[in-house]
Amino acid sequence: MNITTKDLAKACGVSRTTVTRALSGTGRISEETKSRILNMAKELEYQPDLLARSLVKGRSMTIGIVLCDLKNMFFPSVIDAMERVARDNGYLLNITLHDNSKILEENIVTQLAGHRIDGLLLDPASQEKNHYNYLKKLPFPVVIIGGDKLEGLSFVGNNEFEAAGSAAGFIAEKGYHSLYFVFPGFEGKEADFYGGHRERLKGAQTASKNYNMDFSVLADQDYIEQTAQITAAAKVSGDKPAFLCSGDIYAGYIILNLQKKGFFAGKDYGIMGFDHLDLMQMLPISLASVENNVEQIGNEAIGLLLNMIENNHKMQTIYVPYQIIDGTSL
Template sequence: MGVTIKEIAVICGVSPGTVDRALNDRPGISEKTKAKIIEVARQLNYQPDYMARSLAKGRTMTIGVVLFDLYNRSFAQLMNSIEAECRRQGYFVDLVLTNKDPDNEKKCIEHLLHRKVDGIIIFAINYGEAFDHYLKSLNVPVVTVCNRVSGDWSYIGIDDRKAMKEAVQYICGKGYERFVYVCPPLSYRGKTNIFTQEERFAGCLEGLKECGIHEPPVIVTDKDYVGAIGRMSFGDGEPRTAIVCSCDIYALEVMNHLKGRGLRIPEDVGLMGFDNIDVLKYVTPALTTVEYDVEQFGLQAVRCAVEQIEQGSAAPVPLLPYRIIAGASI
């Protein structure tokens, strides 16, 4: 049987409450006493009794996370950040993946409720008044990430519309005349929650309008978006064209296709992504993209959830910052 907080308290000549403050990095204790307690705990290989803590607090110390999938590197980065911050705050993570299926999303939420999670962080697929009422019926704290459900829920995100508008204005400043916008999720408009993608598309249109580009962009929503790009002509004799992708993952596939055709980037065709996923450091030419701190998304989502769990409410989280990364592809 492992050593307990009470036993560490006796050895150190302090109260169990003081040991608890030291081990959980809480205020109200001197650095000298804290260092002594931590060293004794280390020597005795102290391991927290999470079951006892859960029973004492009336919580499972678990936060459920509902994501699309982990194919997109930005989701994988987000999940790593969520898990790290949960662990730092003494919570475990129960992850479920919806595969972008609205019915499966509700099944995933029900699974988390049966597991008695203390709160839920969700990148929602469902939307609308009925789903809003459904979330309210759960009686657990909910934090939404990227895809907004309604103003009744804590929301973590950036101003996607403004970010994409500024990205398009940046491209226009480079003298591009024709635009192709690649966003397969737009084919789900009116069917599922694609709030983030709709905002980015709206920003693209606003940016073009403000730059005086009257020709509408070619909008690619095909699942086989690379095939659609393959039927287009670029380079000699064609207007100077920029392909704007709503996510980096699409831009990387398009870049690979363009290179396979022997097209030069950006001489024959410009290319822009969005997200600045971590694998871009291996890509040539360096992709011009929009960056936001995905780790902050995870950190703020967890902090917001924990505040609601432990205090009953949470302060609104401001929209997070972003910036354009000027690569060599535009």
């Protein structure tokens, strides 16, 4: 049997209004009465009718999060930060994945809209402007996270172009003359996805030109074997190469696999990653990386969205600062 506020009021000998005040923590009510009602609610295993509450408030108290996948360690860390803030503000997160499919993304967002979510945090499946017209017509605020900002929509993330440029400049100042940008997700073509990674590529390429470094891209799935071949050839020529990986995880794979072939980071080649993941502490050397302050991105994104939901805050672009972290890998 479902216990209602009417049942609680009868059990405590108070009005339903008093019960509502105690449960919501609002209005004038003595601490003694509030404590008695809350204890009785616990004893009777009272469960609030969230649907009824949302109808009264005009909100579902639910926020949708739509991401490409959870393989990228960036997103679990962002979600962890956002969930804490959402929970503290009485919101639940509805997390779904679009697997880099524009069609699936739009279908998911349409479904979430049907469930009357109060706001949406989205990692885009595409950077096509025409694809995102539908987002501007939604009846709730939208914040883009990670990747690249989209015109007319709020955005929270790093300035990826600038961060990659700083990383490339840092590598050049270490004395390297050849830089290879590593991101196998491109697979040799200008992908519609991976907006943030594409900005990193552009930033690294621009900085390499400014520093007179030779620049190449390793975009295929056999990038590990390619780095081994490049390093072997460089040992003959004496020009030690540097690899800038658009993700620490790629750098980790390269370091471990090249070590098996007798090539060592920092000695035979230089390498730097992105994200500054704690997991990389397991490597035999300290990995130079770009710290993108993932937790701050999560906090800023959910904070902005809540402000837009509750205070009609205007659209905003927030660039979270990054830091260059040195390591013995360079």
